[in-house]
Amino acid sequence: GQSLEQPSEVTAVEGAIVQINCTYQTSGFYGLSWYQQHDGGAPTFLSYNGLDGLEETGRFSSFLSRSDSYGYLLLQELQMKDSASYFCAVGTNAGKSTFGDGTTLTVKP
Amino acid sequence: DTAVSQTPKYLVTQMGNDKSIKCEQNLGHDTMYWYKQDSKKFLKIMFSYNNKELIINETVPNRFSPKSPDKAHLNLHINSLELGDSAVYFCASSQSRGGTEAFFGQGTRLTVV
Numbered sequence: 710g711q712s713l714e715q716p717s718e719v720t721a722v723e724g725a726i727v728q729i730n731c732t733y734q735t736s737g738f739y740g741l742s743w744y745q746q747h748d749g750g751a752p753t754f755l756s757y758n759g760l761d762g763l764e765e766t767g768r769f770s771s772f773l774s775r776s777d778s779y780g781y782l783l784l785q786e787l788q789m790k791d792s793a794s795y796f797c798a799v800g801t802n803a804g805k806s807t808f809g810d811g812t813t814l815t816v817k818p
Numbered sequence: 819d820t821a822v823s824q825t826p827k828y829l830v831t832q833m834g835n836d837k838s839i840k841c842e843q844n845l846g847h848d849t850m851y852w853y854k855q856d857s858k859k860f861l862k863i864m865f866s867y868n869n870k871e872l873i874i875n876e877t878v879p880n881r882f883s884p885k886s887p888d889k890a891h892l893n894l895h896i897n898s899l900e901l902g903d904s905a906v907y908f909c910a911s912s913q914s915r916g917g918t919e920a921f922f923g924q925g926t927r928l929t930v931v
Contacts, residue, residue: 740918751908751922752861759918794859804849804873804915808861 711735713809715797720815721787729782729812731797739800741773741780746811747793755795756782784814792816821845824909824923831899832931839894839926841909849873849915850892852884853908855925861908867892868915899930 713733721727731741740759744752756764758773758780770783784791794811801807824841831837843850851874852864865884866874872884881897892909909923 739914742918742920744920746859751925752910752920754919754921757918796861798920800914800918802915804866804868806851806863806866806912806918806920808853808863811859811861 711799711801711805711807713797713799713807715795715809715812717810718813718815720817722817723787723789725787726783726785727787727814729784729795729797729814731780731782731809733778733780733797733799733809735778735799735801735807737802738775738778739802741771742798742800742806743769743771743782744796744798744808745793746796752796787816789816789818822909822911822921822923824907824926826926827924828927828929830929830931833899833901835899836895836897837899837928838896839907839909839928841892841894841923843890843909843911843921845911845913845921847911847913847921848889849912850886850889851910851912851920852892852894853910853922855906855908857905865892865894866915873915896928899928901930904928904930 715731743755746752756771773780798808870886910920912920
């Protein structure tokens with residue numbers, strides 16, 4: 710099966726940089742995605758890595774190392790509105806997408 | 819212009835009832851999913867369809883039956899509802915089978931009383 714580990718909570722201040730790590734175990738790895746979910750809302754797609762390396766999208770970047778079964782989401786210039794839950798998700802060749810348990814990010818003034 | 823829309827947004831029903839949740843996507847994606855998010859916010863995949871064909875069926879009670887009349891629609895029917903079925907159910911779609919870059923509907927908050 711698939712399993713993912715990510716920290717349950719992270720706290721940072723406005724303007725800071727925070728990194729949310731994700732380690733996974735899976736067979737038939739296809740790619741690693743990141744999603745943001747605000748309370749009461751739906752998950753929204755942030756970033757995807759299918760190959761090793763860094764993907765940058767504005768203030769958000771995501772990194773993948775397939776050999777280490779490891780990835781991270783980097784959030785820069787944190788804003789209060791970034792307070793949310795962040796999920797890493799592993800997709801497999803068989804079409805299955807498994808989500809981590811989520812990391813609650815709290816941004817303080 | 820909603821990309822993935824599901825109805826209803828809220829559903830309150832009694833134990834033992836049968837209910838359906840509808841989902842439609844206008845993105846032209848080939849793959850659609852149903853996820854369940856419980857009170858602890860854990861997101862678990864339930865079903866995945868690719869071009870109307872069931873490709874993933876997780877350990878979900880037989881009371882849950884998905885139906886995909888065409889690749890733009892994936893409905894979820896639930897029989898004999900139980901208290902433990904209370905959760906938020908999300909429909910999603912993606913272009914690839916790997917579940918990458920999935921777009922989610924607004925969710926349906928199901929409460930069984």
